[in-house]
Amino acid sequence: MIQIFSIQDSDFTKKFNVLLSRANTDMHTIIPQVLTTLEDIKTRGIDSLLELVRQYDRWNPKCFGCLKIDNNQAEEAYRKLTPKLRDSLQIAYDRIYAFHDLTKPKGFLHTDSLNNILGQHVLPVQRAGIYVPGGKAFYPSSLLMNAIPAKVAGVKEIIMTTPTPDNHINELLLAAMHLCGITEGYKIGGVGAIGMLAYGIGSNLWHKKNQEIANEDSDVLFKKVDVITGPGNIFVATAKKLVFGEVNIDMIAGPSEIGIIADTSAKSNLLAIDMLAQAEHDEMASSILITDNIDLAREVAIKIDEKLATLSRKTIAEKSINNRGAIIIVENLIQASMLMNEIAPEHLEIVTKEPLNLLPQIKAAGAIFLGHYTPEAIGDYLAGPNHTLPTGGSAKFFSPLGVENFCTKSSIIAFSQEGLQNLSEACATLADTESLEAHKLSVLAR
Amino acid sequence: MIQIFSIQDSDFTKKFNVLLSRANTDMHTIIPQVLTTLEDIKTRGIDSLLELVRQYDRWNPKCFGCLKIDNNQAEEAYRKLTPKLRDSLQIAYDRIYAFHDLTKPKGFLHTDSLNNILGQHVLPVQRAGIYVPGGKAFYPSSLLMNAIPAKVAGVKEIIMTTPTPDNHINELLLAAMHLCGITEGYKIGGVGAIGMLAYGIGSNLWHKKNQEIANEDSDVLFKKVDVITGPGNIFVATAKKLVFGEVNIDMIAGPSEIGIIADTSAKSNLLAIDMLAQAEHDEMASSILITDNIDLAREVAIKIDEKLATLSRKTIAEKSINNRGAIIIVENLIQASMLMNEIAPEHLEIVTKEPLNLLPQIKAAGAIFLGHYTPEAIGDYLAGPNHTLPTGGSAKFFSPLGVENFCTKSSIIAFSQEGLQNLSEACATLADTESLEAHKLSVLAR
Numbered sequence: 079m080i081q082i083f084s085i086q087d088s089d090f091t092k093k094f095n096v097l098l099s100r101a102n103t104d105m106h107t108i109i110p111q112v113l114t115t116l117e118d119i120k121t122r123g124i125d126s127l128l129e130l131v132r133q134y135d136r137w138n139p140k141c142f143g144c145l146k147i148d149n150n151q152a153e154e155a156y157r158k159l160t161p162k163l164r165d166s167l168q169i170a171y172d173r174i175y176a177f178h179d180l181t182k183p184k185g186f187l188h189t190d191s192l193n194n195i196l197g198q199h200v201l202p203v204q205r206a207g208i209y210v211p212g213g214k215a216f217y218p219s220s221l222l223m224n225a226i227p228a229k230v231a232g233v234k235e236i237i238m239t240t241p242t243p244d245n246h247i248n249e250l251l252l253a254a255m256h257l258c259g260i261t262e263g264y265k266i267g268g269v270g271a272i273g274m275l276a277y278g279i280g281s282n283l284w285h286k287k288n289q290e291i292a293n294e295d296s297d298v299l300f301k302k303v304d305v306i307t308g309p310g311n312i313f314v315a316t317a318k319k320l321v322f323g324e325v326n327i328d329m330i331a332g333p334s335e336i337g338i339i340a341d342t343s344a345k346s347n348l349l350a351i352d353m354l355a356q357a358e359h360d361e362m363a364s365s366i367l368i369t370d371n372i373d374l375a376r377e378v379a380i381k382i383d384e385k386l387a388t389l390s391r392k393t394i395a396e397k398s399i400n401n402r403g404a405i406i407i408v409e410n411l412i413q414a415s416m417l418m419n420e421i422a423p424e425h426l427e428i429v430t431k432e433p434l435n436l437l438p439q440i441k442a443a444g445a446i447f448l449g450h451y452t453p454e455a456i457g458d459y460l461a462g463p464n465h466t467l468p469t470g471g472s473a474k475f476f477s478p479l480g481v482e483n484f485c486t487k488s489s490i491i492a493f494s495q496e497g498l499q500n501l502s503e504a505c506a507t508l509a510d511t512e513s514l515e516a517h518k519l520s521v522l523a524r
Numbered sequence: 525m526i527q528i529f530s531i532q533d534s535d536f537t538k539k540f541n542v543l544l545s546r547a548n549t550d551m552h553t554i555i556p557q558v559l560t561t562l563e564d565i566k567t568r569g570i571d572s573l574l575e576l577v578r579q580y581d582r583w584n585p586k587c588f589g590c591l592k593i594d595n596n597q598a599e600e601a602y603r604k605l606t607p608k609l610r611d612s613l614q615i616a617y618d619r620i621y622a623f624h625d626l627t628k629p630k631g632f633l634h635t636d637s638l639n640n641i642l643g644q645h646v647l648p649v650q651r652a653g654i655y656v657p658g659g660k661a662f663y664p665s666s667l668l669m670n671a672i673p674a675k676v677a678g679v680k681e682i683i684m685t686t687p688t689p690d691n692h693i694n695e696l697l698l699a700a701m702h703l704c705g706i707t708e709g710y711k712i713g714g715v716g717a718i719g720m721l722a723y724g725i726g727s728n729l730w731h732k733k734n735q736e737i738a739n740e741d742s743d744v745l746f747k748k749v750d751v752i753t754g755p756g757n758i759f760v761a762t763a764k765k766l767v768f769g770e771v772n773i774d775m776i777a778g779p780s781e782i783g784i785i786a787d788t789s790a791k792s793n794l795l796a797i798d799m800l801a802q803a804e805h806d807e808m809a810s811s812i813l814i815t816d817n818i819d820l821a822r823e824v825a826i827k828i829d830e831k832l833a834t835l836s837r838k839t840i841a842e843k844s845i846n847n848r849g850a851i852i853i854v855e856n857l858i859q860a861s862m863l864m865n866e867i868a869p870e871h872l873e874i875v876t877k878e879p880l881n882l883l884p885q886i887k888a889a890g891a892i893f894l895g896h897y898t899p900e901a902i903g904d905y906l907a908g909p910n911h912t913l914p915t916g917g918s919a920k921f922f923s924p925l926g927v928e929n930f931c932t933k934s935s936i937i938a939f940s941q942e943g944l945q946n947l948s949e950a951c952a953t954l955a956d957t958e959s960l961e962a963h964k965l966s967v968l969a970r
Contacts, residue, residue: 105769106559106562106563106766109559110556113552113555116552117552162953163953163954163957165950166949166950166951166953166954167954169947170950170954173636176636177634177642180634180642181644186626188623188626190619190622190908194907195894196623196626196908196909198627198909199883199886199892201887201888203920203921204887204888204920217958218954218958219954219958250957304920305921315769319765319769320552320555320765322765322768322776323551323761323765323775323918325921326918326922329769330768330769348966348969348970351962351965351966352966354962355960355963355965355966357962358961358962358963359960385962385965389961390961391959391960391962395962426934433938434938437645440645440934441647441650442647442650442932442934443934444935445934445935445937446935446936446937447937447938448641448936448938449938449939450970451939451940451941451943451944452937452938452939452944453944453966453967453970454966455951455955455960455963455964455966455967456937456939456944456947456951456967457935457937458955458963459950459951459954459955460947460950460951460954461640461937461939462636462642462937463642463644463935463936463937467935468932472769472772473932473934474649474650474750474932475649475750475751475771475772475932476772476932477931477932477933477934478934478935480933482928485923486888486914486919486920486921486922486923487923487924487926488872488886488888488889488890488891488892488919488923488924489890489891489892489903489909489910489913489924490883490891490894490909491891491893491894491898491902491903491907491908491909492879492880492895492898493895493898493902493907494897495897497897498897498898498899498902501615501902501906503612504611504612504615504616504905504906505612505901505902505905507608507609507612508609508612508613508616508664508665508905508906509901509904509905511664511696512663512664512665513836513837514801514804514805514837514901515804515835515836515837516797516801516803516804516831516835516837516841517801517804517901517904518901519797519800519801519831520794520797520798520801520899520900521899521901521902523793523794523797524794524897
């Protein structure tokens, strides 16, 4: 059964701190191993990649081209979808697109009082790589949530990679790939995929082995991307962290979480289902309800137990609820918000009479679901905002995946003669303090 | 002398690729060492920090409080500035503040056709840590460029750390700290500083050693920050990369660079000075001029030689110009832009008759300086936009440091009853494809 405790308990801080400690997946221990694989991809290129596929996916591609996903197969998979599923995916696609379009960053030019023009130029990155995890961890919705912001940003080259154990590829993934208009997909997963995306792949080694002569044009089999996004296991996450700087990455994501703030207006069975919807993802997922109503707390605990028994993913959900779930009783909703800000949950539901009134109290959460008609699951699929959200408390410093992850900004500075004259002395004074003589000269000589 | 070559040379690609390869500072080899230090800080806390100060800065602090910078000393340093320098710093402060204020991200709420409210909530992070490099690498302007965006974002707790060899602290840094209103500074640098900012420091070990009893309140000597920004050497950069995920970081920065596109309207002596202003930073700095005018190219090369002889930082600048500088002759300015996009320079000057006309051709640059009255140095100090810019070609995927680095976004979703009814079937269909039963239930049960 889910644990219930109160902020007034003498051992509250201890219990709450245990909840906060959460999934502390330690990457440090696997860094040396991931580093070795990345270095191997850097130096041996395609040979290294092909070996990784043989080792982890148990099939035997002979060349880089053999890793490419067949676009006709993707189109075929899309055509084979039931009309109902195709329509549902299209609704999701359109709503996600429409929301992300609202968040597209815009450049600006501003003229200051000295007639200097200052501003910002916003551009899409050239190439984006989307990592799609394999097997059970693949959700078609994830591909939409990664590809659509890139498309809204205006990225021309969107590349997808995914592991294909035994050279088998998920039909839904193929269909979603076609829906998203992605025409460049590769059958490679894990650290190999991240290395390929981050460093690019040269043909020279492979050519040498095949006794052909590499000329300069054929030297690049795969050009490195600018940004890598998408979820993955701890090896993928560690590889992304290690290539950060060679490329940009989205974030380091962990198990899924929900925090719910509820008052007496909430229905216990709906809260129970919402908590189980989080718990069914993963044994490490965490569901925490904070309420000022002790009766509601008890009812929710009972309802969770009842519903749990009926779920096909009962074993997973039960472990998550027992080990990483909690219901906390507080005196009022302000207290609930304060605790929730410490948790900084990936998903936050506010199920109260006046949910908008509580919004100003919230200082950190990935996505906030307000009111009685906003189950978190609607955000997973088609509400519009992204479902790739900061986990493990990182909502304190990370933001949802968005169009901005696929854009760069450049500052624009165009000084007027008047502006330069007016400011050159102050600028020269500052250059002096840093003993940068040519800096000073460059301002005074004009 | 600086090398000159043309896009028409038979070995152009080879020469250009050498330029592109740039400063390839390999972090991988030092990762194990940095990891060991970070782990030590995690496990031994303050004891580890104090040892690092003894080892690297050669003084002997006895407690965490001993690392704190005295705010009175900072105020005193500010008061001792010459009025001219104080005024210049204030001009810089005000202009940087005004520009960053224009870029402050704004939240929004949007109502869709089904009466669902969708939006974004923007908030400052709670705690930001600014790393300030020591000794020769410290520029007062850097502190302003890091602290001001945090202040504009609304960050309440801004913490500064800097190494203080022999317990000596730079007076200008103290003055800039006071100007920026930073009241929490620590005398610790390198990997130690990054570890302290990323993990926080508990007192328990230290307390035990001193045979006091740690109670829960005194357990935290320093609370971890949410974001770490600021330049540093390769050990600092590697540590920042390794703690990414525990905190957010700004970017991985390398040596400074300038790219200049110039036509016949440009003055050769000004171009030469601007290239030298970049070269005087660092032997690894890079200055590349691309022009369609061969006479201008030759004149600039001669002027660089002449002015080089007069500079106090001649030795540094000369190495930079000879090893990492170049003048490239192209047929036209479109070609110049295409090459420049491959370089993606940190700083780009466009010194042509109609610089704004060329702007749409530019796909990647940290900051773009337009026209004859905009020397890059003005951007280093007081133009307004940030001088912390992506280097080493990373302008293809990183953006200038800005207010957004100190903010988080949360998605807002508030569905109407109508909205949920309308979309629940599509949502349930998608949940079915992912075999997430409670997800489906949570939508259908409402």
